[in-house]
Amino acid sequence: MLNSTQMRGASQSFRLLWIRTLSYMTGLPPQIAAALEAVMKIPEPDFTALYRWFDGLPIMRHWIGDRKVQQLRAKGFQVSHEPWESTLGVLREDIMFDKLGGYRPAIQKMAQELLLLPYRRMLALMQDSFTGSSYTCFDSYPLFSSSHAFGDNSSALNLSDTNLDTACDTMRQFADPVNSDPLLIEPTHIWFHTDLTSDVENLMDIQLVSTGGTNKWYNRFKKVPLALGTGYEKYWGLFSLQEGDPLKPIVWQYVPGADQFTALDSADSEQNFMRRQLLYGTEAWGAVACGLPFYAWGSTGT
DSSP states (O other): OOOHHHHHHHHHHHHHHHHHHHHHOOOOOHHHHHHHTTEEEEEOOSSEEEEEEESSOOOOOOOOSSOOOOOOOEEEEEEEOEEEEEEEEEEHHHHHTTOOTTTHHHHHHHHHHHHHHHHHHHHHHHHTTTTOSSOOOTTSSOSSOTTOTTOOOEEOOOSOHHHHHHHHHHHHTOBOTTTOOBOOOOOOEEEEEGGGHHHHHHHHSOSBOTTSSBOTTTTOSEEEEEOOOTTOTTOEEEEOOOTTOOOOSEEEEEOTTOOEEEEEOOTTOHHHHHHSEEEEEEEEEEEEEEOOGGGEEEEOOO
């Protein structure tokens, strides 16, 4: 029969494997790491946080006479944490007869998925980025919208040399809606559905064009392929992610220290008694939200 010592031993083994996996995962795959550069990670111990963005920006001016007080209209929105979990059921007899080898990769995958959670939530936001049915910016518009006060950052242009020029020029024209000062946005990353990978490579990976000149897009942007799934195959766009700038187009709010490995492994638990099953899981609290939309431009490609 299975005793409490064996159950505790299995739990300790799984917990140590989970911790070790998190410790050894020093980096994410390059394409995921590139995508997360667009995400502003904000630790927030409270359940709900209020974010205030501003219509105008306090740009430095030549000081002549009295200071010119810039009347900034604060706009805010709230982001509440959401619970996330991954749970694995282990049959009691597999512990009894030491058949746990097949479960260890699953425990490692649970730890990996914890690190991938911000990326997966970013994908959900990007799928919704033109409709805004689930995620909107501080001005109540989707991430990509023609109604933003700073300028239109949405389009239906397909991915091409000419349209990439148009996208860059559009971002450079974004202006402060209060005082009309340019926001000095310069695109640095190109994001795209993974189905467009070959199109992006044809635009950016060839150094010399057929006429003998230099390809102006050669290594111009950092590539951000996004696994957006079915229905978004033509989506593409640009991010402005300048080194040293803490502000980003997407927010990931999380509870620091809330990531846990838990176990329901007592001999008298209902799950154990009724189904001969012990439960092991990981949990986290966090939420994705739109950040500053003028750091992004997007097209449905249709």
